[in-house]
Amino acid sequence: MLQNLSSPSLQPSSASPSPFTHHSSQNYSHAKPWPLQKRPLTRLSCASSGPKRKMVPQSEKLEAEQLVRSIMWNMNGKEPVLKTLNKYVRVVRTEHCFLLFEELGKNDKWLQCLEVFRWMQKQRWYVADNGVYSKLISVMGKKGQIRMAMWLFSEMRNSGCRPDTSVYNALITAHLHSQDKAKALGKALGYFEKMKGIEWCKPNTVTYNILLRAFAQARNVEQVDALFKDLHESIVSPDIYTYNGLMDAYGKNGMIREMESVLSRMKSNQCKPDIITFNLLIDSYGKKQEFDKMEQVFKSLLRSKEKPTLATFNSMIINYGKARLREKAENIFQKMKNMGYTPSFITCESLIMMYGLCDCVSRARDIFDGMVQSGKEMKVSTLNAMLDVYCMNGLPMEADMLFKSAKGLGIVPNSSTYKLLYKAYTKANMKELLQNLLEHMDRDGIVPNKRFFLEALGAFQSLPAGMETATATTVVGSPLGRSKT
Template sequence: MDASMLQNLVFPSLQASSAFPSSFTRHCSQNYSLTRPWSLQKKAMTQVSCVSTRREKKTGFKSEKSEAEELVYLLMRNMNGKEPLLKTLNKFVRIVRTEHCFLLFEELGKSDKWLQCLEVFRWMQKQRWYVADNGIYSKLISVMGKKGQIRMAMWLFSEMRNSGCRPDTSVYNALITAHLHSRDKAKALEKALGYFEKMKGIEWCKPNIVTYNILLRGFAQARKVDKVNALFKDLDDSINSPDIYTYNGVMDAYGKNGMIRDMESVLSRMKSKQCKPDIITFNLLIDSYGKKQEFDKMEQVFKSLLHSKEKPTLPTFNSMIMNYGKARLKEKAEYVFSKMKNMGYTPSFITCESLIIMYGFCDCVSRAREIFDGMVQSGKEMKISTLNAMLDVYCMNGLPMEANMLLRNAKVIGITPDSSTYKLLYKAYTKANMKELVQNLLKHMDRDGIVPNKRFFLEALGSFGSLPASKETASAATVGRSPLVRPKT
């Protein structure tokens, strides 16, 4: 699909635009020499201000909150204060009802507190007002699925039927989604199709568009194009009609897998159905083309976005900055950042991380460090991902000693490294054969209470095949010895 065809698909009425300089849409390569009619002034680029996208903590309730939300906020605050969960619930037993528990499941489900969800459920069942409800079971099954607790999701499904509830479409949708979170994707998709066929035979459980969207995305992520096509045909024959979520989900999965032609095929189908793109469509197209370094198409989609009723979002710019950076097109990435600021957008911490990584790919380590230091000096809460980004820049530019120094100073600047940090450094130090740094890294991990297991080493070293034998990894974890040993063949 060439750029002109793409232009008609995404935004048919698009005319020639001056959104980018004319040279911006030329073919891009790593050796591209840019003319600089839009070049950035160095002074303007030396200051990057970032804001946190997290919600500020509030000391009181928002006036627009419902009474149920206010009570759940109070319950969560008490639980976070290390008060036992059941004690908190019993304290408010006279006013807590089903709607409050439902909201509690949502809040607890946002973290790893899935066991507490079950405690709340068991507490509910003991109350006089409790009546078994499909919505409660659907929510719980969904929470368990997201946390990878497939057996628990299946138990809840059985518990629901034993309680006298009749599973409906929403429950089966939650169950299918739960299975698709399991590691064995082939088996999960097989089970999902089984439930799908079962639903067709139950009058009150007919698949709806949500069911199709779940399955279409699942098979697209697994690159099962034939199954996706079969599901689209089945959808055409059903009473359901595809919506924007249908097309976005499938295109996003194809795009993330680098299946550009299949993504464009779905885009053509979407256009033929008179379904207009939304900001999610534009962003996923921009990101997918950018990752494949098809920048002429990426830029065309961005122009279409500027001429549409939609407005760019920070992820739009962050993606373009990152992908130009990976192609070492520093000036284009800087131009996107400049345009973002000129349009009135305030950089988020993700924007700053994208700039740090971009400069890392473009061999501008000092520039990346300037941005990192600016974030530290801003007084905003620092995130582990930001630390990891700067460490990654040092490692990709062959500066392991600088990375080690930053790690040692991490807690001073308010960041506590986690396993992702150590995994990144372990991979880099091992690849560079820096045995002394590996030993020091293992000591740091021991001090921070992070015990490396087999999975840690597999994930850290799997990409370049230097996998330590299990005995050596166990020994390294206990005595701090470098496990730079290849497994025996």
């Protein structure tokens, strides 16, 4: 089966940019792409996001993006949303608001999305549109605001809109972001069955892709098979995202047999693998340390029309590192350079972690220092990787020295930085370092919640008897210990 990845019957397509991430804009997004067509003000019915829209010239897209950047810059300057929008009232239209929803959603500003929406509704040019509601429901779902997503769904129907497939897809996805996964899956299936009974809301390929991936993530193989059977009997067909989404979900759960079954199904349906397919197989086999299969897929990739991406090599480097196969990791890095690839900061972080896992702390630090000397902007994830290397190798003092010098390197520690140091200092019984760390957190305005301490308490299991109480007293006695958690 793996040998056939590059066979003529399964020659990969030339599509696809980025590995290990599924293209939400192509597969799991549920709103139609902007811009929405400007419609006559005399129209009273709700516009559907279903009909095809005219292609917008590239120059108009660039102008719209530039305007949205200007608006976002003003908003980031702490100017009230409505004041900013009113400044641009003569030029802002639906397509600009659609882009604003995208940008605000990326920055976790879902409340501002609602402010923009309310402002939009008051404009003379506004016409209720399924695409707008679909996008807003999607944003709310991603931020865990399920009740707000449901309110928008009701608001849409009250405004005279008739929900279509894209809206139901957005609603299903919103529910799947809920913490109660069992309840969310039940709701999703309920909407799915309801869609099948509405002529203009029939499930499409995206609907099946969302549900198949969700049930695969939940390890519910029986329901995945039932959905595939339903898909086979429907008028829609699986696509590359169907198979990639399933294989990725199974692979991340370590369900290699199920992942290979999907690969076999993909082959039998004459669906060509793309770089995403190759990368997720390489990553899944690497995480299970099935290196023979991982290397076999890599060779198939090199023989195919597809080209490896940086993520292909990053995955192999870190997974070899976890198995302490330093030579193999170094060889794949050398191959990457020989093929003309320039290491990214993620590649460097992968090398840092690989050397740390292989007990080569000095080599890891050489890479970190090289990144500092390069003059490029340092990322907090790189700092965290180096700190993690020190901590996993029992060097808390070195970790503390690097932590104290971080701001001088232009790196601002985040909650993950504090969490990994808290765990390490607790495990090493370094009371003074722990107290200093808590004071740093207090000064930086990092207020840990209950989850922070519960995760850190996992380190207590390896402490000597009595140390648990001593550390707990340290926390309670600190300013943070008195904070609301």
